[in-house]
Structure formats: structure tokens, C-alpha cells
Amino acid sequence: MKQSWWKNAVIYQIYPRSFCDSNGDGMGDLQGIITKLDYLKELGIDAIWLSPVYRSPQDDNGYDISDYQDIDPLFGTLEDMDELIAQAKSRGIRIIMDLVLNHSSDEHPWFLEAKKSRDNPYHDYYVWRDGVEGQYPNELKAGFGGPAWEWVPECGQYYLHQFSVKQPDLNWENPKVREEIYKMIQWWVDRGIGGFRLDVIDQIAKEPDRMITSEGPMLHPYLKEMSKAVFQQKDLVTVGEAWSATPESALLYSNPDGSELSMVFQFEHILLDQQPGKEKWDLAPLPFVQFKEILAKWQKALYQKGWNSLFFENHDLPRSVSRFGDDGKYRVESAKMLATCLHGMQGTPYIYQGQEIGMTNTRMEIEDYRDIELLNMYKERTEKGYSKEEIMESIYVKGRDNARTPMQWNDEENAGFTKGTPWIKVNPNYADINVEKARKDPDSIFHYYQELIQLRKSLPILTEGAFDLLLPEDPSIFAYTRTSKTEQLLILCSFTGQELPCSLKEQWKDEEVLISNYDQDSCKDCLRPYEAVIFSRKL
Ligand code: TEU
Secondary structure (H helix, E strand, O other), X not given: OOOOHHHOOOEEEEOHHHOOOOOOOOOOOHHHHHHOHHHHHHHOOXXXXXXXXXXXXXXXXXXXXOEEEEEOOOOOOHHHHHXXXXXHHHOOOEEEEEEOOOEOOOOOHHHHHHOOOOOOOOHHHEOEEEOEOOEOOOOOEOOOOOEOEEEEOOOOEEEEOOOOXXXXXXXXXXXXXXXXXXXXXXXXXXXXXXXXXXXXXXXXXXXXXXXXXXXXXXXXXXXXXXXXXOHHHOOOEEEEEOOOOOHHHHHHHOOOOOOOOOEEEXXXXXXXXXXXXXXXXXXXXXXXXXXXHHHHHHHHHHOOOOOEEEOOOOOOOOOHHHHOOOOOOOHHHHHHHHHHHHHOOOOEEEEEOOHHHXXXXXXXXXXXXXXXXXXXXXXXXXXXXOOHHHHHHHHHHHOHHHHOOOOOOOOOHXXXXXXXXXXXXXXXXXXXXXXXXXXXXXXXXXXXXXXXXXXXXXXXXXXXXXXXXXXOOOOOEEEEEEEOOOEEEEEEEEOOOOOEEOHHHHHOOOOEEEEEOOOOOOOOOEEOOOOEEEEEEEO
């Protein structure tokens, strides 16, 4: 298989508005990111995925773009962006931009034109259906609540929006749209961008009349066309967000011939702790055995045929230490354990800002939340008669703002994120959980991540070795091996706060310990709360 740089890379995701504010307006910005590049270099990452910084009315925090070829003044200027690319490059770090191609903002000049009349040359850039006001073309629902159709009296038509009403869907059937998009991407490649994350890429080839929203028949042809037009010319990394991906479709997306993308984000393991057939807000305990089974299935299915992305967190998801670990007594142990579990697998690992210091979920008053998805849900469920208590509980557990509270740099005011008033409240635990403290403590989660990243650089087996799940039925232990011709690793992770007997560990007790969150001189046949260890042996 072709050895691309991104196969043993570790990618760090920045949510710019919450990372670092350089000018005191309470909102993170590009100059703020530049001041933290040395920190990221110290962590050891190879690339930064930047959530959208394009010009945007910020209805969905930048995932609603009104100019794909400019930077929103909230974040800075194009010159700042060029500086970021250059400064990152001088530290060996590539910048990956977030391409939102399924929809634009309703304030994009294309849409402002499109909605003027049916004969406007830009009308066909979006997805329209005839109808009568008040009678939707069909039952399709929008991602952020309500119908997926919005009436425009000037045209006597509805437009499709799979997300908010301010995010009209682009019409990929129109070759002009695709051409404009490829030109725009090329413009960023020429500025020195190292790759792209493609927002809801599985939804671009929608066929609303057939109620098809994701993986429409034209999806793979479009991706092949785009890849040929722009992605294949350089060794760019491309990662598609695909909530609908299955191992079978992932093999199409991430075929090593490079005809589509490098890899996709799949979400099967993320969709487990909710009631089947319901929404993410309908909470259910994590079915741990199934969680392992699914991750193992993806490891097996893509081995030597495609490529996995590895992640437990992003800007849409709760904090992993709160979700899969213990954000109280065993916060440090469980954050390290989760890191071990994820980084031991095959694929490209992604670290979401703050994950490397074990940042946790938060709890706020409803007035203090900012996310459109969460606020729409609150309104909808209140109208449906859910109790406030029940709604708040699901927000605490699943709300996207859990991941969007400001990055915790130190124990000064606003966690060192801003000198002004932060756009969203800082998590009150910042005095205890922050970068400055983590860097000083040799046993911190930060230093553990640093070590894990270095291991990936020095041990090809972590990139290439075959994966095998052990103890599949065990209700608390995630155990697997990675195997090459000459070497084998055992990755052992306990997902519980109880001490457990573990005969597997005893079998490996004399082998070399590569990394662990506990001292391995004792407890040779047991796992302590949230213990993780990687053993290595020669074959
Ligand atoms: O997310 C895709 C998406 O489907 C989300 O709505 C997701 O289901 C939800 O956040 C889970 O709670 C992408 C972006 O990552 C997200 O931030 C954007 O809001 C969305 O697309 C629209 O662009």
C-alpha cells in the first residue's frame, strides 16, 4: 500500500471560536492560534484541522458560509490565514480546512441571487420544489428541527435545507455548482492548504423526492470527479464526515487508489448510547460489548483495503472522559485509558482541543447555551411537553456546547482564553484542569498524549499491524492485539472504576511495557480502575 504522510500522522482539531482570543473580543481567532503553535508542536501533532473560519453570519458557528474565499472578520483576515499556514509549516504542521459543500449560508451571494426569481441564473444553484405555501413538498425533516423546506414567495417555491433554515442545500446536480466548488478548493490548495475535512459529505447527492438524504446514487461519481479535479494532484489528506458510512461504503470512499478520499469519519460507535430508532437526546447506557464489536468490525473491514479515522471527540460531541470514562475521581486515569484505547488502533488519530488535558462536559443554565441544535431541541421538546429536568439532563450529557466551552490554558480569569467576555461560559473547573498545570506535571494527561504520539512515530506496527479483538464478551475490558511479522502488541484497557482480575495480563507480565497509566511493578494479574497498558513482545 502507498505510504502517505497522513497514515502515521496525528491530527489536532481546533474549534477556532473557542481556542484562543488574541484581541479581547471574547472570540478565538487566527492570531490566537498562531500564539499556540509552539504548544501544539510540543504535543507532537502533524496537522491541524481547523473548523470553518470563512466569512459567515455564524448561524451555526461558521458551518453556514457566505464567502468561501474570505476569512470572517471575527477570526481575522486572509493575511492572518497566510501567516498561520506559513508559521505552521515552519514547525512541520499542515493546515486542514473544513469544507462545507452540502450547503451555503442563505446570505451567500449565490443564494441572494437564487431567491430573487425562478429565472435568475443562480436559481439552479440550490434545490427547489414547486408547491403551495403551507403545504410542504414532502415530510423531510431538517437536522436542526422542523421541516427541511422553506417557502420563498418571490419564486413561489420551497428550497431544501437539511440543516438550519439559514443553510440552503447546494444543488450538486448542476455542473456549474461543482465547477465553482472545485475552483474554490484549488484556490485554497494554491495557498498552501494540506488537506480538507468535508462536512456531511455523504449528503451532497440528495434526492429529496425519493426521501434520499445520504449516500444518493451520484455520491461516489461526484467524489471521484472532485478528487480528480483537485485532490489527486498533491498528497493532500481528505477526510469526509459520513454519518451514514458502513464498512462497505467506507471501502469506496477510502480506496487507496486515491480516487475519492483518504478516509471518512464514521459514527457507528458514537450512535450507541441512545435509544434505538430515536434521537441522540433519548439517552441510554453505552452497550460496551457492542461498542468493542463495532470498532473491531471497522478495524478488520478496512485492513489493507481502506483507511480508518480514529476519534472519540469533536466539536459536535460530548467530552469523551465524561461520556466513556469517569470525569470525577478517575478523570486522569480514564482520560489516559481512552487515549491508549484509541491510539492503539489502526488509522489516523484525531485529538479534539482540550481532550489532551482531559477537559470535561459542563452544566449551565439554559440561557447560557449557544448552540442552535440544542436551543431548537429545547424549544421543540418543551412544546411537546417534556419536563425541563429531562431536557436539561440530555443537554448535560449530549449537548454540543460541552465541547465548545473555551480552551483552558491556565488558572487566570476566563482560563486565559480571553481578556474580554467569552462568547460562551468557561467550564468552572479550569483552575484544576488547564494546560499550564498539565505541562508542569510529568504525570499529566498531556504528557501521556505526547508519549503516545511519539510511540506512533517510532513503532511502525502501530500504523501497519493487524488488529485482533480479544475477550469480546468481557463487560469491562477492551483488549486487542496488533501484530506484524516480527512483533506483537497487547493493548489492555479497563473501562471500569473497579479493580478486576485479568489472566490475560498475567500471561504477558514478563513482556516489555511500552506505556501505561499505572506503575506496572505490582498488580500483575489484575487491572486497576481505568488501567491501560500496552505490552510488546517479539515473535
Ligand atoms: O455535522 C453533521 C451533523 O449531522 C450534525 O448535525 C450532527 O448530527 C449533530 O451535530 C450531532 O449532534 C456537521 C458539522 O460537524 C456540524 O457542526 C454542523 O452543524 C453540521 O454539519 C451542519 O453543517
